Amino acid sequence: MxxxxxxxxxxxxxxxxxxxxxxxxxxxxxxxxxxxxxxxxxxxxxxxxxxxxxxxxxxxxxLENYLGFVNPDAAQELVGGRAVSETPYSLRNSLVVATATALLNLVLATFAAYSFSRLKFRGSQVLLLLYLLTRMVPGIAIIIPFYLLMRSFGLLDTYLALILSYTTFALPITIWILKDFFRSVPRELEEAARVDRCGWFRTMWSVFLPVAAPGLVAAAVFAFMTAWNEFMFALFLTSTTAAKTIPVVAANFATDFNTQFTVMAAAGVLAVVPPLVLALLFQRKLVQGMAAGSVKG
Amino acid sequence: MSVLTERRPLGDNAKAWALNAPAIVVISLLVAYPIGYSFYVSMQRNNLKRPRAKRFIGLDNYKALLSDDAFLSALKVSALFVLVVLGMTVVLALLLALVLNERFRGRGLLLSLALLPWAMPGVVNGLMWRTIFDAKTGALNGLLTQLGLIDSYQAWLTSGTGAFLFTALAQVWNTLPFSVIILLAGLSTIPSELYDAATVDRAGAFRRFTQVTIPWLLHPLLIVLILETMNAFRAFDTIYVLTGGGPGDATTTIALLDVQTVLTFTDFGLGSAYAWVITAITLLISVGYIGLLYRKGNFEV
Structure with missing residues (x-):
């Protein structure tokens, strides 16, 4: 009825x-x-x-606020001259560190994620749990030994110290994103390649990775943004324009009482443009990744 | 059973661990070792400015915490900060996710805008709100005056309570998108039949919300609660730039106190003890998180 x-x-x-x-x-x-x-x-x-x-x-x-960054002489006349003259160097440093982090991270994460998506192995659950657990460790808990370690290696104020620390931050997240993504790549592709007598590396390089490219890009973007935005480690580990990243220099603007608001705003905009452009370009992939991994912070 | 099928799982095992080896090496060298070492440092009297006084003192740093006013105050500030930020984030994120889950013109644009705060580095977030909250020239003062809501410009960040609340507001703006995305993902999995059935049963919008949406969202909501608690508990970048912990110690959270202790006072022993308290609390929270994921079966490999 x-x-x-x-x-x-x-x-x-x-x-x-x-x-x-x-x-x-x-x-x-x-x-x-x-x-x-x-x-x-x-x-x-x-x-x-x-x-x-x-x-x-x-x-x-x-455009004078932006031009001040390009022309150091003009910068001297602007109040807050030191942070202003450091800004171009810090943008370069951030770019190098974030790109290197994204690449190194991608290599390490691809190997690990492949194992979770294709192989059945003892301890896989525990290992995945441990990866997740390292993501939960607050940065502040490891910064002191990390600082001492880098000091004893003579790596303070170098790109390498930052790249290594950011890679460990991003690695669990990217393994997680890639693991899910790799599973959606059909196994038949690799089996077909194997029938054609491609070796494992050949199969990975010319069959599997090209198909998985969108996931790889998303993971790389994630790692890049992690490295670009990080502040606390950069504050501890860098001290000169040799390695200071843009968040460190941007923070200098805030602690300098004489800084002009307009110059500070221009520095802020420069610092936010790269991650913002990436976020908008890869919006869908990032949203999927965030939702799937529930990982940030 | 042939030899081949018997050997294969073993081969997979070796291959899998080999593939994971680089990641494991990097992580254990750069996370596991430091965290262990940090516990060792936390049991030392270790101040860079007084290298001669360096020695092992067992749990004395931890015992000192119990009567350490700066520490107790920072713990209180952090706990309050978590409560306030969490409350605002959950309400706003749920509302925004519900809006984004509807169909309307401009939805795509709103979703892109929602990603904007997420892409913003915490330091820039702090700079931005600093110019907005400024007592003499800030945009907030300008806006509220033009709207006729206040008579004269206010110094928002000079009272302890004011600074605390406005710092929380700045933090919420920065971390909101993350919660929105998780909740939106949860909402989009609710089968529309459930709503249809509820409508047939003459359930009003409010009852549909409390009896269909909320129970279905329970899991994503818990994830948001746990991860945002952790985020707010470690909050550092925005506060460092916006207030630097002031006025007084009104916005000195535990993370900020720790960095000050190490960077300004170079007290590595005490700083490590602070860090371990933060770690212990964070680990407790993450055990809950991982338990949740396990229950939901997200952990099946």
């Missing part, structure tokens, strides 16, 4: 739709306005940026 529900044919105010759009707009503003403000400020003259009441758009747009 079915009962037919009578739907009255009068117009109903779509409360749900209205509430949805109000909430969506409110959240949109909440998410974007703070960031909009530092972008806008980075194109303003200091006088406009600190005006009361504030001018919400750059009325007299200028």
């Amino acid at each position: 079915t009962t037919v529900v009578q739907v009255p044919l009068r117009y109903r105010v779509p409360f749900k739709k209205i509430a949805l759009y109000v909430l969506a707009v409110a959240f949109g503003l909440y998410l974007v306005l703070p960031f909009y403000w530092i972008v806008a400020m980075s194109f303003m003259h200091e006088a406009d940026a600190i005006a009361v009441p504030p001018s919400w758009v750059p009325v007299h747009p200028t």
Whole structure:
């Protein structure tokens, strides 16, 4: 027996739709306005940026805040000159460290993830659990011995110290992402290659990895962002422009009382552009990875 | 049983461990060894500025914690910080995830915007909110004045309570996307038949939410609670830049105190003891997390 529900044919105010759009707009503003403000400020003259009441758009747009980073002489005249002149070096350092971390991490994680996705082996559950557990260890708990270790190797203030530490941060996450991704690659491909008498390395290199490329890219992006954003280890392990990364220099802006807000904003924007562009480019893969691994922080 | 089928699992074993060897070497060298060594350092009197006084003192650093006002205060600040950040994050993230789970024009854009805070380095997050909260020229003061909500510019970060709350707000903005993504993934797995059935049973929107959505989201919600607790408990970057722990010690969390102890006072022994307390608390939380994953079967290899 079915009962037919009578739907009255009068117009109903779509409360749900209205509430949805109000909430969506409110959240949109909440998410974007703070960031909009530092972008806008980075194109303003200091006088406009600190005006009361504030001018919400750059009325007299200028590039001087950014040009100060390129031209060290001009930087000397800007207040907060030291952090300003260190900014280009720190961007270079961040780029090198994050790229190297992404690559090293990819190699190590690919080997490990392959074993979890293709081989049945004793201890695999325990090993996976241990990987996850190292992700839970707070960085602060290992920073002191790590610092002493690097000091005794003479590796303080070098890229290598940062690359090694960031690789260990990112490794558990990327193993996790790749393990899930590799499982979705059909086994038949490798079996076909084996029938064609390809060796294991040949099979991996010319059959398996190309198919798994999207997952590899996602994992590399994850590792790159981890390394780019990290602050505490960089604060301990670096001291000069030889290895200082952009978060360390950006923090210097905050501790210098004379810094102009507009210059600080420009440095902040430069520091956020690479991870932001990557996040937007690889949005879907990253969201999948985050949801699957539930791993960050 | 042929020889071949009997030998194969053994070959797999060896191959798998060989494949994992590089990762294991790196991780044990750079995580396992340091964490063990850090426990050893925590039982030393070890201050870089007084190298002659360095010696083994057993658990004295830990005993000293019980009457260490800075430590107890930082522990209290951290606990409060976790509570406030967690409360705001869960409510906001759930609401935003529910919005993103609907179909509407502009959904894709909102999802991209939701990733924006996640991509932002914690240090930049701190810088950004510092300019916004500024007492003399900040955008928050400007906005609230123009809206007529306040008469004159306020110094948001000069009172202890104010600094604490605004630091928590800045932290929430930064970590919100992560929770949203996990909750959204959970929401998208709810079969629409469940809602249809509830509608047929004449359940209103509120009852559908409490009796279908929430029970189904229980697991993702627990994961969010655990991981965000851990994040908030270790929060460092944003606070370091935004308030530096001040005014006084109002925003000096345990992680901040630890870094100050080591970097400023070069007291490696005491700093390691702090670190081990943080580790112990974090490990307790992660045991709960891993237990959850096990139960749900996420751990099947």
